[in-house]
Amino acid sequence: MMQKQTLDLLLQKVSRSFYLTLRILPTPLRKPIAIAYLLARTADTISDTQVMVPTKRLTYLLALRAQINQDHSPHPTEEIISALSHTQDNPNERLLIESLPDVIDAFMALPINDQTCVQNVVNTLIQGMEIDLHYFPNENEATARAFQNQQQLDDYIYKVAGCVGEFWTELSITHLSALAHWDREYYQQQGIEFGKALQLTNILRDVASDLRIGRCYLPLSEFNTEGLSIASLQDQNKTAAVHDLLIHWIHITINYYQSAETYTLAIPRRCLRLRLAVIWPIAIGYATLALLLDDPNWPSEKSKNKVSRRWVYRMMISSLMMVGSNTLLKLWFKRLRQTIEKNVRS
Numbered sequence: 001m002m003q004k005q006t007l008d009l010l011l012q013k014v015s016r017s018f019y020l021t022l023r024i025l026p027t028p029l030r031k032p033i034a035i036a037y038l039l040a041r042t043a044d045t046i047s048d049t050q051v052m053v054p055t056k057r058l059t060y061l062l063a064l065r066a067q068i069n070q071d072h073s074p075h076p077t078e079e080i081i082s083a084l085s086h087t088q089d090n091p092n093e094r095l096l097i098e099s100l101p102d103v104i105d106a107f108m109a110l111p112i113n114d115q116t117c118v119q120n121v122v123n124t125l126i127q128g129m130e131i132d133l134h135y136f137p138n139e140n141e142a143t144a145r146a147f148q149n150q151q152q153l154d155d156y157i158y159k160v161a162g163c164v165g166e167f168w169t170e171l172s173i174t175h176l177s178a179l180a181h182w183d184r185e186y187y188q189q190q191g192i193e194f195g196k197a198l199q200l201t202n203i204l205r206d207v208a209s210d211l212r213i214g215r216c217y218l219p220l221s222e223f224n225t226e227g228l229s230i231a232s233l234q235d236q237n238k239t240a241a242v243h244d245l246l247i248h249w250i251h252i253t254i255n256y257y258q259s260a261e262t263y264t265l266a267i268p269r270r271c272l273r274l275r276l277a278v279i280w281p282i283a284i285g286y287a288t289l290a291l292l293l294d295d296p297n298w299p300s301e302k303s304k305n306k307v308s309r310r311w312v313y314r315m316m317i318s319s320l321m322m323v324g325s326n327t328l329l330k331l332w333f334k335r336l337r338q339t340i341e342k343n344v345r346s
Helices: 004-015 017-024 027-047 054-068 077-087 091-098 100-108 112-135 150-175 184-205 207-212 220-225 230-234 236-266 272-294 309-322 326-345
Strands: none
Touching: 004 017, 004 027, 004 091, 004 100, 017 027, 017 272, 027 054, 027 077, 027 091, 027 100, 027 112, 027 150, 054 077, 054 100, 054 112, 077 091, 077 100, 091 100, 100 112, 112 150, 150 184, 184 207, 184 236, 184 272, 207 230, 220 230, 220 236, 230 236, 236 272, 236 326, 272 309, 272 326, 309 326
16 A cells, blocks of 8 residues: 555655645545546647547556446556656656555555545546547647537536535535535535636646647637637738637636635634635636737737746745735635736736
8 A cells, every 4th residue: 555655755746836735634534635646647648649649548547437436447557657658758657557456555545435536537527528538639630629618618527627616615524523514515515616617727728738739618608609710820911800809717717716616705714724725726817817808919829828826825925914804815816816806907
């Protein structure tokens, strides 16, 4: 079984900023969330291994799912490692693949309820990765493809992120007596919208890099309504219309973040660790949206919109002074939103 020190070391190498969130979580939540993260990162590494054709990636992705579900797989863990470890240029990604047997053992050692929660969320995340591999063309093809409508996008962002908020909420209610009074269904839905906010932020930030590998997650129906095409996203002559389309999606994302705010403020103030763990991604998400709107190059390839490590550390220090006060948190969230709204109007 994977020792705690080994698990921590692997997390430090492959998660960086998320490792800080894991460290601040209440103790009962750390191990199941850490193991779910490592399994999901392994699946994501398989899905993103571009030197391997998509059909082969899908084969090993489904083999990983069979391992997690304890189903018979024609491609056991050792074959997954053999096929994928040598394809990873990043040594940390290679270490992640090679550590798969230990991560599976750690998963199997979880209490049965936690094991079921991890199994459910990783299965759903893999379904989202299957969409990427089935729906979108090979990364080397010249043409990009988009989802047809908002329903397809909504299904996708649930499977790759919203389900994580649902999983997080289930674990929190199960393990923390302070949340025993929560309406499970209501707060799971808030958690789902929290996850969707984070994923839409990533989609908006990565529009150009996704187009480069043939993917446009913003639905084609929205482009058609505005008289645009996917190529318009990088056409300088379509700047005003593209701007309006992107602003539309910024507003949708902000609405999801407001559900995340509601979720945060409902956490009892004595649960400081859990509060901090959800405050940080909200703040980073809002700051990322503000950077996008402030960047004249967005959404072109020249756009570089990632909050600095220095900003993240300053934000974390500021959050320590506000975490126990709903009044201060409301004001802080409002200021973060206003920064975005000011850039929308300008």
